Amino acid sequence: MSMRYVSTRGGVEPVGFSDAVMMGLARDGGLLLPETIPDVAGRLGAWSTLSYQELAVEVMRLFVDIPDEDLEPLVRTSYATFRAPEITPVVGVGDIHILELFHGPTLAFKDVALQFLGNLFEYILEGRDQDLNILAATSGDTGSAAIYGVRGRERIRIFVMHPKGRVSPLQERQMTSVTDANVHNLALEGTFDDCQSIMKNLFGDLNFKDRYALGSVNSINWARVLAQVVYYFYGAFRVMDATGADRVRFAVPTGNFGDIFAGYVAARMGLPIGQLVLATNENNILARCFCEGDYSLGEVHATLSPSMDIQVASNFERYLYYRLGESGPTVRTLMSAFAATGSVRLPVSEGAAVDDLIVAGMGDTEATLATIRDLHEKHGYLLDPHSAVGVSVGRRFLNDDEPMICLATAHPAKFPAAIKQATGEDIARHEVLDALADLPTQSEVLPAESDAVRDFVATRIDNSGE
Ligand SMILES: *Cc1c(COP(=O)(O)O)cnc(C)c1O
Numbered sequence: 520m521s522m523r524y525v526s527t528r529g530g531v532e533p534v535g536f537s538d539a540v541m542m543g544l545a546r547d548g549g550l551l552l553p554e555t556i557p558d559v560a561g562r563l564g565a566w567s568t569l570s571y572q573e574l575a576v577e578v579m580r581l582f583v584d585i586p587d588e589d590l591e592p593l594v595r596t597s598y599a600t601f602r603a604p605e606i607t608p609v610v611g612v613g614d615i616h617i618l619e620l621f622h623g624p625t626l627a628f629k630d631v632a633l634q635f636l637g638n639l640f641e642y643i644l645e646g647r648d649q650d651l652n653i654l655a656a657t658s659g660d661t662g663s664a665a666i667y668g669v670r671g672r673e674r675i676r677i678f679v680m681h682p683k684g685r686v687s688p689l690q691e692r693q694m695t696s697v698t699d700a701n702v703h704n705l706a707l708e709g710t711f712d713d714c715q716s717i718m719k720n721l722f723g724d725l726n727f728k729d730r731y732a733l734g735s736v737n738s739i740n741w742a743r744v745l746a747q748v749v750y751y752f753y754g755a756f757r758v759m760d761a762t763g764a765d766r767v768r769f770a771v772p773t774g775n776f777g778d779i780f781a782g783y784v785a786a787r788m789g790l791p792i793g794q795l796v797l798a799t800n801e802n803n804i805l806a807r808c809f810c811e812g813d814y815s816l817g818e819v820h821a822t823l824s825p826s827m828d829i830q831v832a833s834n835f836e837r838y839l840y841y842r843l844g845e846s847g848p849t850v851r852t853l854m855s856a857f858a859a860t861g862s863v864r865l866p867v868s869e870g871a872a873v874d875d876l877i878v879a880g881m882g883d884t885e886a887t888l889a890t891i892r893d894l895h896e897k898h899g900y901l902l903d904p905h906s907a908v909g910v911s912v913g914r915r916f917l918n919d920d921e922p923m924i925c926l927a928t929a930h931p932a933k934f935p936a937a938i939k940q941a942t943g944e945d946i947a948r949h950e951v952l953d954a955l956a957d958l959p960t961q962s963e964v965l966p967a968e969s970d971a972v973r974d975f976v977a978t979r980i981d982n983s984g985e
Pocket of ligand 1 (some may be wrong): 627628629660661738772773774775776777778779826827905906928929
């Protein structure tokens with residue numbers, strides 16, 4: 520019998536994997552999680568020599584309702600678009616190991632999950648003879664990774680809203696140079712918050728949502744977490760093999776808590792992780808939570824690592840579910856207290872750590888720039904600003920017996936201004952980004968109003984001639 524999925528708030532009947540993927544958010548407002556987390560401690564030896572793709576199949580087959588003979592080609596196709604044969608290679612740099620997650624088509628780690636999710640959606644839709652219309656709002660990285668995940672697919676259309684003139688020119692070009700017929704870039708005359716509130720309005724319009732089969736690709740989708748679990752195993756095996764250590768630590772630059780939650784799942788499955796180091800920029804609600812037990816909202820600050828400029832981390836509720844003894848009612852009570860007051864405290868016993876596994880810290884702008892400069896000067900290695908936040912905090916938790924693996928979440932060429940600020944040189948380039956300069960771009964400018972977006976989406980779908 521294949522894995523069933525339950526809601527963190529305990530209010531929905533368990534569903535299978537494919538239903539969980541199509542549902543996104545659970546109907547009771549919670550997030551979906553597997554009913555149990557399989558213990559794989561006895562298989563680590565056999566898994567440690569597998570290729571990335573073989574390992575992905577072994578990990579995923581424990582969680583999905585897809586036969587192995589279909590899962591294997593899904594995984595192969597998803598990672599055929601990566602530019603590194605190892606998919607997520609590990610590089611030793613001074614006293615740390617860097618797990619490079621940015622070799623996908625848009626040069627950010629979100630490709631690891633979204634390349635897989637695009638193929639998975641198509642597979643499920645084929646089986647059900649259905650179509651899907653994805654609506655997304657982006658401030659930068661997510662939009663292009665989602666577009667590259669679904670471009671050219673028959674049963675899927677994607678509408679991505681970005682605030683016109685308020686995403687970096689490079690990020691805008693990455694999105695708008697994709698001119699496949701199923702991709703619609705909407706440049707809204709407003710802010711990112713406007714884009715998000717329009718998205719909430721349209722998803723809240725249930726008639727519209729059902730009639731036009733609206734779906735979402737945001738980071739609360741369980742399939743995204745699942746795809747990310749794989750590289751924790753892969754990275755740990757490479758470093759344990761190279762160093763002879765039998766335990767490792769991971770440092771993870773964190774925004775929505777999706778990436779680090781995948782590491783938490785890997786640890787619960789039995790991967791020997793001694794510590795998960797949660798790293799934030801100045802938007803440090805999560806660092807405060809894991810240091811002091813205090814989960815309380817602050818103002819959003821704009822930093823050099825914009826994909827982590829987040830206060831309310833959408834995946835944090837999944838962690839809370841385990842932290843609160845897998846009790847849906849307790850999660851529901853805590854989340855409604857948080858919604859009402861913007862602040863809650865985690866139950867922590869006297870003198871104990873907030874969590875036995877997760878430690879945390881903040882890497883501010885100064886630390887980010889100093890870390891980029893230091894690795895460049897001493898080792899000739901360039902970090903992007905998000906990865907630099909992770910390395911700067913990870914280095915505070917070095918230990919002789921447990922090597923530190925720092926996740927590199929974007930290629931530095933995506934953030935050339937920060938690299939120039941840190942090193943004084945304009946040296947962050949990538950041929951994929953250079954090549955975009957000559958491509959034609961396409962986007963539709965719309966007022967930042969729900970009605971305008973609703974009309975545009977409906978008209979495009981109605982006129983596409985089934
Ligand atoms: C999205 C993103 C992050 C944050 O990942 P979460 O899963 O939201 O914690 C970090 N770095 C980069 C480059 C990103 O695009």
